[in-house]
Amino acid sequence: xxxxxxxxxxxxxxxxxxxxxxxxxxxxxxxxxxxxxxxxxxxxxxxxxxxxxxxxxxxxxxxxxxxxxxxxxxxxxxxxxxxxxxxxxxxxxxxxxxxxxxxxxxxxxxxxxxxxxxxxxxxxxxxxxxxxxxxxxxxxxxxxxxxxxxxxxxxxxxxxxxxxxxxxxxxxxxxxxxxxxxxxxxxxxxxxxxxxxxxxxxxxxxxxxxxxxxxxxxxx
Amino acid sequence: xxxxxxxxxxxxxxxxxxxxxxxxxxxxxxxxxxxxxxxxxxxxxxxxxxxxxxxxxxxxxxxxxxxxxxxxxxxxxxxxxxxxxxxxxxxxxxxxxxxxxxxxxxxxxxxxxxxxxxxxxxxxxxxxxxxxxxxxxxxxxxxxxxxxxxxxxxxxxxxxxxxxxxxxxxxxxxxxxxxxxxxxxxxxxxxxxxxxxxxxxxxxxxxxxxxxxxxxxxxxxxxxxxxxxxxxxxxxxxxxxxxxxxxxxxxxxxxxxxxxxxxxxxxxxxxxxxxxxxxxxxxxxxxxxxxxxxxxxxxxxxx
Numbered sequence: 001x002x003x004x005x006x007x008x009x010x011x012x013x014x015x016x017x018x019x020x021x022x023x024x025x026x027x028x029x030x031x032x033x034x035x036x037x038x039x040x041x042x043x044x045x046x047x048x049x050x051x052x053x054x055x056x057x058x059x060x061x062x063x064x065x066x067x068x069x070x071x072x073x074x075x076x077x078x079x080x081x082x083x084x085x086x087x088x089x090x091x092x093x094x095x096x097x098x099x100x101x102x103x104x105x106x107x108x109x110x111x112x113x114x115x116x117x118x119x120x121x122x123x124x125x126x127x128x129x130x131x132x133x134x135x136x137x138x139x140x141x142x143x144x145x146x147x148x149x150x151x152x153x154x155x156x157x158x159x160x161x162x163x164x165x166x167x168x169x170x171x172x173x174x175x176x177x178x179x180x181x182x183x184x185x186x187x188x189x190x191x192x193x194x195x196x197x198x199x200x201x202x203x204x205x206x207x208x209x210x211x212x213x214x215x216x217x218x219x220x
Numbered sequence: 221x222x223x224x225x226x227x228x229x230x231x232x233x234x235x236x237x238x239x240x241x242x243x244x245x246x247x248x249x250x251x252x253x254x255x256x257x258x259x260x261x262x263x264x265x266x267x268x269x270x271x272x273x274x275x276x277x278x279x280x281x282x283x284x285x286x287x288x289x290x291x292x293x294x295x296x297x298x299x300x301x302x303x304x305x306x307x308x309x310x311x312x313x314x315x316x317x318x319x320x321x322x323x324x325x326x327x328x329x330x331x332x333x334x335x336x337x338x339x340x341x342x343x344x345x346x347x348x349x350x351x352x353x354x355x356x357x358x359x360x361x362x363x364x365x366x367x368x369x370x371x372x373x374x375x376x377x378x379x380x381x382x383x384x385x386x387x388x389x390x391x392x393x394x395x396x397x398x399x400x401x402x403x404x405x406x407x408x409x410x411x412x413x414x415x416x417x418x419x420x421x422x423x424x425x426x427x428x429x430x431x432x433x434x435x436x437x438x439x440x441x442x443x444x445x446x447x448x449x450x451x452x453x454x455x456x457x458x459x460x461x462x463x464x465x466x467x468x469x470x471x472x473x474x475x476x477x478x479x480x481x482x483x484x485x486x487x488x489x490x491x492x493x494x495x496x497x498x499x500x501x502x503x504x505x506x507x508x509x510x511x512x513x514x515x516x517x518x519x520x521x522x523x
Contacts, residue, residue, distance in 0.1 A: 003248045006373035013326030014438035016338045051436035076329040
């Protein structure tokens with residue numbers, strides 16, 4: 001924990017977990033989609049569903065989806081901003097099961113090109129979040145470090161190819177998860193780095209033949 | 221990695237003939253590779269946001285989305301200016317007014333500094349900005365005292381908890397008050413040991429405070445508890461500056477607060493299932509707002 005985790009962050013109230021954390025979940029979903037959404041469907045689980053409205057959780061998630069930071073005073077009017085931007089937002093209460101944190105949301109976004117992506121993430125206190133699912137892949141990462149999501153075809157050498165580019169960029173890998181749906185099918189690398197991966201390296205990774213998409217995730 | 225210790229932090233400051241705030245700043249600079257100057261400037265920015273929150277709250281325009289709270293900070297401030305109330309020109313009333321102001325802004329979805337949480341955001345600015353204004357402490361000492369507060373908060377987070385959901389209000393406004401008490405002691409020239417004593421007294425005096433928010437909102441009793449916690453910080457700082465020494469080491473008291481937090485039933489830890497949140501009137505308020513959730517039936521207890 002850093003000093004500015006204790007005295008800080010600057011945020012819109014009323015709740016670190018139900019407002020700031022929720023906003024960061026919206027920002028995460030937007031980063032995973034990789035473009036501005038035109039539709040958003042938000043499933044609120046547990047305490048998020050029960051006490052969310054009073055804490056502005058729904059507004060905060062929409063604010064994040066629109067790209068607002070947790071300290072953005074416009075967060076309060078996020079619904080109006082969504083309407084002005086032509087983003088259709090729907091909500092429902094969901095039950096994600098007993099093993100999921102009580103402050104969890106599933107956010108599914110649709111881009112203008114029809115692309116759909118979804119995340120499931122929890123707000124675990126103090127504005128900190130934990131992502132538990134990205135596009136159906138079970139994952140576990142918080143947003144404390146710059147994170148690169150590399151969607152690719154599962155094949156020998158894929159990890160080495162990406163790691164070589166990161167090594168050339170002198171980007172130190174702090175943590176890494178790799179997983180796939182089925183052998184030889186779609187796979188996902190979640191790579192947390194100590195510093196931001198430079199744009200040229202992200203482009204190079206995207207250019208690898210086995211890579212289908214690269215999504216940098218950096219949430220304030 | 222060993223568990224952080226507030227006694228060790230105070231000892232390190234004493235041995236180095238520095239204040240806890242200075243040690244925390246130096247440690248932060250080492251661990252983040254940022255210069256102390258940059259970190260001080262960033263903390264000064266935090267103080268500026270705290271000032272803005274206070275100003276917004278005192279203006280009386282902050283109304284919570286539920287309509288339940290708003291306007292009391294302005295009332296207290298008006299009372300002070302009119303010379304009514306207790307010690308209108310002093311730090312105490314200044315802290316109460318400012319703590320309420322920030323909490324009202326928080327409840328109205330305005331901008332605040334979470335210190336350490338949004339729910340307790342009024343406590344630290346309440347105490348420190350009152351010390352600056354009514355206590356005439358120079359601003360640079362206030363900024364340094366925010367590092368004292370951060371250092372105390374880090375230890376409490378590691379040993380116990382800062383959150384109402386985990387440890388009740390004694391963990392949330394209690395931790396904020398402990399941070400503010402230590403910060404106040406150092407800002408007023410007290411020793412690192414006295415700052416640690418202020419933490420001990422604060423947590424002891426707030427032990428067992430429950431979290432029972434009406435409708436689950438961060439409004440009632442949260443606003444009043446922010447003001448109360450500011451008061452508790454001043455009491456503890458007063459004792460510590462006078463040289464009072466608690467017979468129990470501060471780290472043991474922090475641990476005890478953590479244990480008490482775990483012992484609190486879930487109904488009294490930010491669920492709105494106990495305390496004033498389940499009074500008949502609170503229930504009807506919550507129902508009117510569409511925020512009532514029925515508390516689960518209690519487990520039968522063995523005779």
